[in-house]
Amino acid sequence: MVIARREFRAAVGSKAFLISIILMPVMMLGSIGVQLALDKFRPDEERTLGVIDRTPGQAARIAETLNLLSAESAPVQTDPLSGKAEKNRTVRIKFVAITPSAPDAESILKQRVETADRVRKRELSGFFDIHPESLTTPAKDAPARDDVTYYTDRAFDRDVLTMASGKVLAAVYLQRAAKINPLLLVKGRTSYTPEELAALIRETSKAGARGLAMKDLPHMDATSGQLVDGEEAKIAENLIVPLVLVMLMFMVIMIGASPLLQAVIEEKMQRIAEVLLGSARPFEILMGKLLGMTAVGVLLALVYLLGGAFIASRFDAGRFLRADLVIWFVVFETMALLMFGSVFLAVGSAVSDIKQAQTLLTPVTLVMTIPLFVLMRVIEDPSSGLARWLSLFPTATPMMMLARIALQPDLPLWEPLLGVFLMLITTLFVVLVASRIFRIGYLAQGQAPKLKDLAGWIIRGE
Amino acid sequence: MSNADAVVLEQVTKRFGNHIAVDKVDLRVKYGAIHGFLGPNGSGKTTTLRLIMRLFAPDEGRVEVMGEDHGGCSRDEVGYLPEERGLYKTMKVGDLLNFLARLKGVRQPGPLIDEWLERLQLSEWKNKKVEALSKGMAQKVQFIGAVISRPKLALLDEPFSGLDPVNALVMREALVRLREEGTTVILSTHDLALAEQMCDSFFLIHKGKNLLSGTWAEVQRDHGGERVRISFVDPGVRPMNAYGIASAIPTGEAWELRLYAGETPESVLPGLLNLGKIRRFETGQSSLSDIFLRLVGATAGASVGH
Numbered sequence: 001m002v003i004a005r006r007e008f009r010a011a012v013g014s015k016a017f018l019i020s021i022i023l024m025p026v027m028m029l030g031s032i033g034v035q036l037a038l039d040k041f042r043p044d045e046e047r048t049l050g051v052i053d054r055t056p057g058q059a060a061r062i063a064e065t066l067n068l069l070s071a072e073s074a075p076v077q078t079d080p081l082s083g084k085a086e087k088n089r090t091v092r093i094k095f096v097a098i099t100p101s102a103p104d105a106e107s108i109l110k111q112r113v114e115t116a117d118r119v120r121k122r123e124l125s126g127f128f129d130i131h132p133e134s135l136t137t138p139a140k141d142a143p144a145r146d147d148v149t150y151y152t153d154r155a156f157d158r159d160v161l162t163m164a165s166g167k168v169l170a171a172v173y174l175q176r177a178a179k180i181n182p183l184l185l186v187k188g189r190t191s192y193t194p195e196e197l198a199a200l201i202r203e204t205s206k207a208g209a210r211g212l213a214m215k216d217l218p219h220m221d222a223t224s225g226q227l228v229d230g231e232e233a234k235i236a237e238n239l240i241v242p243l244v245l246v247m248l249m250f251m252v253i254m255i256g257a258s259p260l261l262q263a264v265i266e267e268k269m270q271r272i273a274e275v276l277l278g279s280a281r282p283f284e285i286l287m288g289k290l291l292g293m294t295a296v297g298v299l300l301a302l303v304y305l306l307g308g309a310f311i312a313s314r315f316d317a318g319r320f321l322r323a324d325l326v327i328w329f330v331v332f333e334t335m336a337l338l339m340f341g342s343v344f345l346a347v348g349s350a351v352s353d354i355k356q357a358q359t360l361l362t363p364v365t366l367v368m369t370i371p372l373f374v375l376m377r378v379i380e381d382p383s384s385g386l387a388r389w390l391s392l393f394p395t396a397t398p399m400m401m402l403a404r405i406a407l408q409p410d411l412p413l414w415e416p417l418l419g420v421f422l423m424l425i426t427t428l429f430v431v432l433v434a435s436r437i438f439r440i441g442y443l444a445q446g447q448a449p450k451l452k453d454l455a456g457w458i459i460r461g462e
Numbered sequence: 463m464s465n466a467d468a469v470v471l472e473q474v475t476k477r478f479g480n481h482i483a484v485d486k487v488d489l490r491v492k493y494g495a496i497h498g499f500l501g502p503n504g505s506g507k508t509t510t511l512r513l514i515m516r517l518f519a520p521d522e523g524r525v526e527v528m529g530e531d532h533g534g535c536s537r538d539e540v541g542y543l544p545e546e547r548g549l550y551k552t553m554k555v556g557d558l559l560n561f562l563a564r565l566k567g568v569r570q571p572g573p574l575i576d577e578w579l580e581r582l583q584l585s586e587w588k589n590k591k592v593e594a595l596s597k598g599m600a601q602k603v604q605f606i607g608a609v610i611s612r613p614k615l616a617l618l619d620e621p622f623s624g625l626d627p628v629n630a631l632v633m634r635e636a637l638v639r640l641r642e643e644g645t646t647v648i649l650s651t652h653d654l655a656l657a658e659q660m661c662d663s664f665f666l667i668h669k670g671k672n673l674l675s676g677t678w679a680e681v682q683r684d685h686g687g688e689r690v691r692i693s694f695v696d697p698g699v700r701p702m703n704a705y706g707i708a709s710a711i712p713t714g715e716a717w718e719l720r721l722y723a724g725e726t727p728e729s730v731l732p733g734l735l736n737l738g739k740i741r742r743f744e745t746g747q748s749s750l751s752d753i754f755l756r757l758v759g760a761t762a763g764a765s766v767g768h
Contacts, residue, residue: 271548277517278542278608279565443517 046092047157049164050115050127054100054108055135055175062130063097065171093164096124103132109218109227116151116217116230120410122383126152126160128168135176146213147172153217153408155233156380165212239379241321242406246375246399248304249333253368253398256297257341260289261357264348264442273442282439286345290431294337301333328405328416332398335420339394339427340368346434349441371399382407392419394426433458467526468493468615468646469514474523476509483509485670486523491648491663496641498661499650500750502758506670507650508545511617514648515542528614538567541613541645543605545620551593555584555603558592559610566611578606581639582632598629605633609640616640618649622656634660658750666757673757678750685753690719690727691744692734705733711755716742720756 051063101111118124127150134147148168152160215230267273276285309321343364351357371390378387382404391400397419405411440457471489475482484506491497501507512518513525524531528539550558556575563571579585582602592600601624609616621637622630630653637647637660651657657664664681666673674685692701693716701717702710706725711718721730727745734740748756 267548270551271544271546272550273548274517274544274546275542275548275562275604275607276565278515278540278544279537279562281537 045159046094047125047160047164048094048096048123049160050098050118050124051095051130051168052098052100052111052115052127053130054103054132055130056132062168062171062175063095066095066167067097093160095164098127109229112151112218112229113220113227116219119151119153119217125154125157126150130168130172134172137176149213149215149230151215151217151230152233154381154383155214155216155238156376169212238407241325242379242403243375244308245325245329245406246371246403248301249329249336249399249402250368250372252297252301252304252333253336253340255300256293256337257344260293260341261344261348261361262354263289264345265351265353265357268349268352268442277443282442283435285442286342286431286435286438289345290338290341293341294334297337298330298334301329305329322409324409325402325406328402331420332402332423335423335427336398339423339430340364342427342431342434346437346441349438350444351441367395371396375399375403378403379407388415391415392422394423397423466492468495468528469648470524470526471510471513472524472526474510474513474520474525476513476518477521482670484513484520484667487667487670487672489665489672489675491646493646494641494644495662496637496647496649496660498657498664499648499667500654500657500664500754501650501667505667507667508619509670510667511542511619511648511650515540515617538611539614541566541608541611541616541618543608543616543618543621545650547597547601547604549592549600549604549607552591554589554591555579555595556588559603559607562607563610566613568611571610574610575606578610581636582606598625601625602629602633605636609636609645612643613645616645616647616649618647620651621649622651622653630656654749654751654754664750666754668758674753681750681753682747685757686748688721688725688727689746689748689752690721690730691742691746692717692719692740693742694737695739695741699738701734701737704730704737706730707733718752720752 051066053062055062098111098115101107112129115124115127119126129149129151131145131147131149133145138145150160150165150168154160214233216233218230219228220226221228264273267276280288305321305326309326312321344361347357347360347364350360374386374390377384378390378400381387387400387404390396391404392415393400401416401419405416436458467490469489469491471487474484474487474489476484487506487510489510499507499510509518513520514527516525516527550561553561559575559578560571563574568574575588576585579588582605584599584602584606587595587599587603592603595603601621605618605621608618618637621633625633634656637649640647649657649661658678661678663675663677665675674681676684691713694701697715700710701707701719706722706729707719708722709720711720719730721727727743731743734743
């Protein structure tokens with residue numbers, strides 16, 4: 001009990017504990033706040049969606065219908081906490097009719113590829129392709145078809161999924177319903193019996209037809225020159241792969257970089273630091289530790305990546321992990337380990353035990369985890385302004401840019417190269433600052449330096 | 463730049479906040495010598511060694527090591543044994559020495575490691591982890607790590623601390639051999655008798671200031687004097703008030719007497735005879751310990767004369 005009392009008093013009385021009490025809820029609330037703020041301050045946007053209505057004799061009618069339904073989110077809603085009315089973000093969905101091509105398969109595919117290029121150029125956010133037989137309930141043994149196919153490179157765009165898809169389907173099904181039982185749509189009729197609606201729904205949604213299918217963009221194969229239709233939107237590629245890669249990167253940084261902190265503190269405590277300084281300059285020691293740790297981190301990442309790819313290939317899922325993704329992962333992982341590793345080294349050299357380090361580490365950890373808070377937003381729209389800016393912000397570049405590359409195989413090369421360049425400059429600067437702190441802190445003992453002391457170490461080198 | 467001197471300090475000052483650790487110190491250490499750094503705890507010995515090692519930069523003055531100042535001398539040419547012992551506890555002795563040797567640029571350290579382990583009677587511990595070693599053995603391992611690269615200059619901070627007499631002798635023989643092989647050695651120690659026997663020259667620092675420096679002959683000439691050691695038949699006799707006695711320090715059953723300037727053993731003997739029957743009366747030159755105590759001040763247990 002004597003020991004327990006001592007430990008309790010020592011922990012509770014420490015500055016680190018008091019700071020943690022305040023900082024932990026701040027961090028947790030802050031993460032929620034970041035999400036809410038990102039939601040709240042998202043700018044008003046317009047989504048332009050193409051509609052290719054291939055139903056015979058219905059040219060432009062469904063598109064015309066949809067245009068009359070230009071969708072907006074509620075301009076004003078009530079804040080559930082305060083009860084006050086506040087303006088919400090406005091998203092306007094605009095449907096653009098695209099005259100359907102000739103009904104042969106080749107022309108259809110060609111038109112889809114051309115329209116997909118308009119999506120890549122951001123003239124459209126995506127396009128709906130309505131099957132020519134979508135107004136007819138499929139026969140019992142007819143081959144499966146997709147009534148409506150939505151082509152996009154943003155499979156998780158919530159605005160389109162929640163606001164547009166339903167309207168498109170409704171426009172198609174109501175037309176089908178009118179064909180099945182025109183009397184249902186008699187003007188002036190105000191209600192339908194449950195039996196009538198049930199029968200109608202049964203007829204309109206017979207097995208053999210799916211409602212909305214989502215596919216990625218058709219393209220021309222670079223090797224063969226052949227036109228290739230879009231495939232089913234890959235949840236794995238569009239969600240799991242970027243998610244796993246980002247989490248893996250974060251995990252490797254934490255596993256690789258944070259032990260440096262402990263190791264430096266131990267070397268100081270066990271007086272090994274002075275022995276090493278007798279044989280190498282502080283910068284040489286810092287770089288040696290950094291490079292060693294980076295190699296460990298990269299090895300760890302490769303083990304997980306290649307192991308995962310091997311297992312995925314056993315389940316015919318190996319194509320999800322592209323070779324260029326692995327290369328970019330290694331590049332960004334290496335630079336992230338150098339950048340964050342040097343910070344951990346600097347913090348470790350400035351303190352004498354882990355408790356002292358906590359105060360200095362909290363803002364570092366926060367900076368490292370910010371990309372995780374906004375990851376889903378980037379997955380939803382990897383070419384949005386937010387995603388682009390974050391992917392070029394050096395501390396977020398490794399995770400954000402990697403997610404964008406995973407989601408957009410045709411991302412222009414200059415964007416990741418610019419990210420690498422900005423990270424390189426930042427990493428060099430961070431290593432330089434860290435080496436100044438390390439040079440003085442590595443041999444220092446006693447109380448942890450205050451922030452102004454650290455500033456003096458960095459600026460004056462003493 | 464002096465080619466005869468391995469280390470030159472000129473008016474070197476080092477401050478830590480308001481505390482002046484080293485205060486306008488001048489020092490010259492010749493090549494090929496064993497130079498003793500002496501001083502009480504907190505006097506500035508370790509700071510001076512760290513300045514020579516370029517772990518700190520001086521606030522004022524100039525530090526020149528083997529002809530290079532501004533840190534130009536390669537760390538590979540200087541072996542350093544810090545005051546605080548620090549080794550990777552979970553490493554094996556052989557692996558640790560291999561690591562330290564390679565840090566110093568030794569390409570094939572294997573034979574050197576074996577040679578030194580044998581020299582310091584540690585061969586059977588080569589494959590044991592450092593944590594299994596006693597304090598004295600770990601110290602010898604760290605010493606090997608500091609000198610395995612045959613440095614031109616070896617800075618050893620308290621190399622004998624914690625060593626039993628047998629290991630102290632082993633270490634002493636190793637240092638002498640280092641000198642014979644051409645290494646200049648600077649060692650700090652509290653063992654003044656050992657320093658007096660081993661060192662070619664001395665440097666005494668106290669409260670950051672240089673109190674004495676030079677060879678033993680020069681130190682004796684400048685600070686030495688007659689020394690009287692006396693013991694009485696009656697152990698209760700106190701000689702401090704006798705004629706000509708500046709101070710008297712008890713050493714076991716005897717007294718170490720310091721004489722006033724101008725007095726000799728012959729001139730003070732009559733006064734001592736008046737105190738009681740003398741069992742033993744020795745005269746000689748001041749030892750290094752005598753000089754150290756005189757310059758630094760008596761420690762607890764010494765009596766002070768008028």
